[in-house]
Amino acid sequence: xxxxxxxxxxxxxxxxxxVALYFSMIGMVExxxxxxxxxxxxxxxxxxxxxxxxxxxxxxxREHSESNTVGRGLIGLATxxxxxxxxxxxxxxxxxxxxxxxFVNVNPALSNxxxxxxxxxxxxxxxxxxxxxxGLITALFTVLPETWRGPVGKSFGIVIISAVFSDLVRQVxxxxxxxxxxxxxxxxxxxxxxxxxxxxxxxIALFFWLDRRAKQSNETTAIPxxxxxxxxxxxxxxxxxxxxWGVFLLIAPWILGSFLSQVLFEIGRFVLLGLGLNIVVGYxxxxxxxxxxxxxxxxxxxxxxTTTTAINPAPGVFTFWTALPIVVLVGVVFxxxxxxxxxxxxxxxxxxxxxxxxxxxxxxxxxxxxxxIMGGAQGILKIPNPVFFGLELNSPELMYYLVLxxxxxxxxxxxxxRDSRLGRQWMAMREDEDVAEAMGINLVQTKLLAxxxxxxxxxxxxxxxxxxxxxxxxxxxxxxxxxxxxxLIIVGGLGSIPGVIVGAIALVxxxxxxREFQEYRLLMYGILLIVMMLLRPEGFIPAEVFKRExxxxxxxxxxxxVEAQV
Amino acid sequence: MQKFIPKRLSGVDLFLRxxxxxxxxxxxxxxxxxxSEARYTASQWATLLFAGLAQGSIYxxxxxxxTLVYGILLMINFAHGEVYMAxxxxxxxxxxxxxxxxxxxxxxxxxxxxxxLFAAAISTIVAVLLERIAYRPLRxxxxxxxxxxxxxxxxxxxxxxxxxxxxxxxxxxEVAILRGNMNLFGFQxxxxxxxxxxxxxxxxxxxxWYVERTKAGKxxxxxxxxxxxxxxxxxxxxxxxxxxxxxxxxxxxxxxxxNGLFRPQGVFFLMGFFxxxxxxxxxxxxxxxxxxxxxxxxxxxxxxxxLGPNLxxxxxxxxxxxxxxxxxxxxxxxxxxxxxxxxxxxxxxAEKKA
Numbered sequence: 001x002x003x004x005x006x007x008x009x010x011x012x013x014x015x016x017x018x019v020a021l022y023f024s025m026i027g028m029v030e031x032x033x034x035x036x037x038x039x040x041x042x043x044x045x046x047x048x049x050x051x052x053x054x055x056x057x058x059x060x061x062r063e064h065s066e067s068n069t070v071g072r073g074l075i076g077l078a079t080x081x082x083x084x085x086x087x088x089x090x091x092x093x094x095x096x097x098x099x100x101x102x103f104v105n106v107n108p109a110l111s112n113x114x115x116x117x118x119x120x121x122x123x124x125x126x127x128x129x130x131x132x133x134x135g136l137i138t139a140l141f142t143v144l145p146e147t148w149r150g151p152v153g154k155s156f157g158i159v160i161i162s163a164v165f166s167d168l169v170r171q172v173x174x175x176x177x178x179x180x181x182x183x184x185x186x187x188x189x190x191x192x193x194x195x196x197x198x199x200x201x202x203x204i205a206l207f208f209w210l211d212r213r214a215k216q217s218n219e220t221t222a223i224p225x226x227x228x229x230x231x232x233x234x235x236x237x238x239x240x241x242x243x244x245w246g247v248f249l250l251i252a253p254w255i256l257g258s259f260l261s262q263v264l265f266e267i268g269r270f271v272l273l274g275l276g277l278n279i280v281v282g283y284x285x286x287x288x289x290x291x292x293x294x295x296x297x298x299x300x301x302x303x304x305x306t307t308t309t310a311i312n313p314a315p316g317v318f319t320f321w322t323a324l325p326i327v328v329l330v331g332v333v334f335x336x337x338x339x340x341x342x343x344x345x346x347x348x349x350x351x352x353x354x355x356x357x358x359x360x361x362x363x364x365x366x367x368x369x370x371x372x373i374m375g376g377a378q379g380i381l382k383i384p385n386p387v388f389f390g391l392e393l394n395s396p397e398l399m400y401y402l403v404l405x406x407x408x409x410x411x412x413x414x415x416x417x418r419d420s421r422l423g424r425q426w427m428a429m430r431e432d433e434d435v436a437e438a439m440g441i442n443l444v445q446t447k448l449l450a451x452x453x454x455x456x457x458x459x460x461x462x463x464x465x466x467x468x469x470x471x472x473x474x475x476x477x478x479x480x481x482x483x484x485x486x487x488l489i490i491v492g493g494l495g496s497i498p499g500v501i502v503g504a505i506a507l508v509x510x511x512x513x514x515r516e517f518q519e520y521r522l523l524m525y526g527i528l529l530i531v532m533m534l535l536r537p538e539g540f541i542p543a544e545v546f547k548r549e550x551x552x553x554x555x556x557x558x559x560x561x562v563e564a565q566v
Numbered sequence: 567m568q569k570f571i572p573k574r575l576s577g578v579d580l581f582l583r584x585x586x587x588x589x590x591x592x593x594x595x596x597x598x599x600x601x602s603e604a605r606y607t608a609s610q611w612a613t614l615l616f617a618g619l620a621q622g623s624i625y626x627x628x629x630x631x632x633t634l635v636y637g638i639l640l641m642i643n644f645a646h647g648e649v650y651m652a653x654x655x656x657x658x659x660x661x662x663x664x665x666x667x668x669x670x671x672x673x674x675x676x677x678x679x680x681x682x683l684f685a686a687a688i689s690t691i692v693a694v695l696l697e698r699i700a701y702r703p704l705r706x707x708x709x710x711x712x713x714x715x716x717x718x719x720x721x722x723x724x725x726x727x728x729x730x731x732x733x734x735x736x737x738x739x740e741v742a743i744l745r746g747n748m749n750l751f752g753f754q755x756x757x758x759x760x761x762x763x764x765x766x767x768x769x770x771x772x773x774x775w776y777v778e779r780t781k782a783g784k785x786x787x788x789x790x791x792x793x794x795x796x797x798x799x800x801x802x803x804x805x806x807x808x809x810x811x812x813x814x815x816x817x818x819x820x821x822x823x824x825n826g827l828f829r830p831q832g833v834f835f836l837m838g839f840f841x842x843x844x845x846x847x848x849x850x851x852x853x854x855x856x857x858x859x860x861x862x863x864x865x866x867x868x869x870x871x872x873l874g875p876n877l878x879x880x881x882x883x884x885x886x887x888x889x890x891x892x893x894x895x896x897x898x899x900x901x902x903x904x905x906x907x908x909x910x911x912x913x914x915x916a917e918k919k920a
Contacts (some may be wrong), residue, residue: 102731285710340581342904348642352642356896356897486714486717520729523722523726525718526717526725529714533704
């Protein structure tokens with residue numbers, strides 16, 4: 001253990017410390033500390049406070065891969081203790097002077113959380129000790145043999161994540177095993193400590209066993225299966241998976257209850273938006289930040305046509321269903337209109353101009369000038385719910401089916417478009433406009449079609465949104481909707497349809513489930529976008545094209561390449 | 567230029583030309599209407615004009631940040647509005663402290679100078695961190711990627727400062743010597759407006775001197791001409807880029823203090839969005855990448871925005887035209903990008919794109 005790199009330890013320890021200080025000062029530690037994860041032993045605030053410290057220790061221990069167990073333990077201990085430096089400093093400073101007039105979140109409650117409620121001298125020592133122990137544990141984790149590290153890491157992750165989303169887990173468990181059993185597993189929102197421990201150990205055993213089995217089956221099936229057989233098995237598995245998902249999607253609202261159906265509705269709404277934007281950004285490569293404008297057009301058209309406002313050309317004639325084609329048509333027309341002036345723009349200019357369009361529409365909707373049409377700041381009220389063969393779709397469970405149908409339709413159209421001539425033209429344009437044009441692609445037509453079809457999807461989403469809420473305000477159509485839609489297709493993977501769904505679940509669904517999260521949602525979006533672009537710019541589920549580009553040397557044996565069809 | 571436009575797009579050209587003529591005609595009709603109705607007196611127009619110039623000089627200071635970064639990296643620093651917010655929002659506490667201790671009214675010039683330096687320092691730190699964390703690792707990535715990081719950074723910064731300082735509006739304290747009106751060319755003008763305008767001009771002059779007359783400025787210009795050749799000539803590219811972000815940040819911070827002194831509404835964590843977009847518009851208006859262009863563009867945009875609602879929108883018979891003030895900047899932006907994307911002084915950009 002002679003060659004310990006103290007500079008690394010100092011750097012990583014301080015980096016962890018900065019992260020801990022950051023989460024403390026912006027108030028996340030305090031706000032999240034109300035959320036117990038495991039009894040009252042561990043809460044979400046603790047996780048945030050020690051996450052940076054543990055991360056620093058983990059990397060410090062990894063940097064010293066040649067050190068032995070004791071060496072790495074000491075390194076972890078030192079890095080962890082160093083990580084406690086800045087939060088401790090904050091506690092000392094805030095006990096000396098009142099910092100709350102400037103930093104609203106640096107208050108006694110925060111000091112209490114950091115010092116375990118024991119006050120300055122003893123509590124701070126405890127905090128340093130705890131940080132050192134956290135550092136020690138994470139450092140020792142790196143010493144574990146390969147076969148243990150995977151299962152332990154995964155199990156720890158699952159316990160924490162399932163505790164964070166205990167609302168969802170409990171709801172599902174209640175429907176399966178009954179509320180009495182569930183109550184015996186949880187105390188408040190948190191796991192009982194014993195339950196968490198059993199779960200942790202059980203999961204480790206499970207993963208260990210799974211790994212062993214996978215390894216054994218690898219050894220026994222050294223002779224490769226024939227291609228046809230393998231493909232058949234894969235097909236069968238895919239069909240089973242598909243049917244499973246189909247059944248789940250159909251019965252989901254009745255398992256999950258009203259609140260979670262509302263969440264599903266939100267996810268569906270953004271899947272619809274994301275699929276439309278995916279055509280514009282993912283396929284055609286046109287960065288559109290004013291996408292919300294078409295969503296607003298859809299919602300307002302639906303509102304105007306189905307209510308009895310003064311400018312409705314035929315009050316009482318249109319129902320949701322008869323208005324729907326008109327709404328989509330209006331969306332497409334506006335997509336063409338707004339697409340036309342920006343035909344010549346590329347990249348960042350296009351982004352800013354479309355952002356400008358979105359804001360202009362919102363400002364116009366708010367103004368007194370257009371108030372006779374769009375209702376001004378009051379918006380449009382009393383938009384009727386859709387009626388489906390005599391059944392009024394007035395609950396989240398029923399509206400879910402509407403948005404599900406819309407999303408499935410949009411997904412189907414997206415897939416067919418992607419594999420069509422037009423889809424290939426879009427992708428060629430995305431890769432290089434000049435070359436695409438030289439190849440004989442009509443850029444004007446191709447771009448306008450991308451804008452128009454994307455706008456149509458968005459307008460459909462807006463119409464469903466208006467019918468669900470019954471009331472629309474200009475404030476519902478702010479830049480954040482565009483940003484949300486953009487973030488989710490990027491996080492999911494540009495140009496990838498499963499990516500849109502995963503992105504919508506991750507960015508729209510999960511934050512809905514974490515009530516404590518709401519206030520920090522946009523902060524997390526921002527950080528996620530940066531981290532995603534730095535580490536995995538192709539997204540969670542990258543589109544085939546990007547995947548192949550990135551792993552061109554590996555033979556995936558997947559579906560026939562797109563190029564082959566061109 | 568003209569011969570590079572493909573024949574196939576001629577329909578589009580025709581449409582854009584018609585659109586251009588219609589827009590110009592509409593503006594002329596509106597101005598004629600307003601002028602013939604004589605709804606406002608000369609002194610009312612002067613009031614709007616001076617307010618517009620002061621606001622415009624704030625836009626110009628922020629726009630310089632966009633233009634400097636664009637000149638060097640050919641990238642739009644979407645989060646620059648947040649750099650401005652960081653300085654303005656942080657300094658409000660210092661200003662309140664100065665007001666409480668009485669320093670602000672005993673030594674007003676010194677106090678304001680310290681406030682400007684403090685805001686510039688905070689904004690500089692934020693700008694440098696932004697470059698280090700969000701942009702530097704992506705310098706060779708496709709152009710879409712840093713733009714998305716910039717959007718992310720924008721949100722991260724907004725909500726970080728919300729977490730730090732809270733979500734409420736906080737107003738800058740009033741400075742006694744900047745209160746009241748003064749007589750300028752026979753018109754009554756609030757003292758703060760010429761103050762902001764002149765100080766901003768001084769800062770812009772200092773920047774211009776730095777870029778045109780110092781060695782570091784020469785390095786900046788070299789990098790903006792050609793990065794690879796500049797590197798071969800021994801210019802430290804990373805250092806130049808950091809300097810660029812620092813300069814842009816410092817000017818944005820100063821703009822934040824001016825905004826605080828100038829507008830009584832106060833500052834809060836979302837304050838950077840609209841000025842950011844408008845300053846970007848100003849930079850595009852003057853020709854992005856062009857330093858004098860950003861200054862003129864900023865002043866021009868401030869004036870257009872101040873006069874526009876009354877001069878043009880009311881001339882078209884639009885009620886409560888001031889509600890649409892924010893839309894004017896966007897309309898200007900869209901119009902320039904459609905009709906003259908290189909801006910007023912944009913020869914350099916046209917060269918670069920060709």
